[in-house]
Amino acid sequence: MKYIGGYKSASRRHETFPTRDDDNVIRRLAESAYDDEPITPEEITAIEEGIADIKAGRVRSLPDVMKDLGDDKIIKSRTS
Template identity: 55%
Template sequence: MAATTTICIDPKTKSTLDSLKIYKNEPYNSVVERLIKMAYDNDPLTDEEIAGIEESLEDIKAGRVYSEEKVKKMLGIDD
């Protein structure tokens, strides 16, 4: 049997954990394990990908962007 540890959490956090349960009686341990698995990225971004994201953010800041309408016209897509 696994060891049990008691932790103190804010009531709002408990409510959030409750809303993340897949089924009503799912143990909090299962919810927390699922969240932990989601927090770790087994395929982290490469330096090249990070550089591309940074470049894109600079383009956005500099106003080098197209509206959705402009892109649709460029691609010949009609609504």
């Protein structure tokens, strides 16, 4: 049996698909994650600045940012 996309039914959720081509799945995932555009020097600088901010503790939680933006009720409703 070969699995060809779509959603598996609940009764078949844990079924093994012995002829599934795992190498093909892995290859497709790897290719979809590939970005052929080079990172610009400006992007590298921004990434390095972000890492430095994290290491220095200059971070804020999402609930704090949402509160500042007036959207804290959305966060509270999703965590309640």
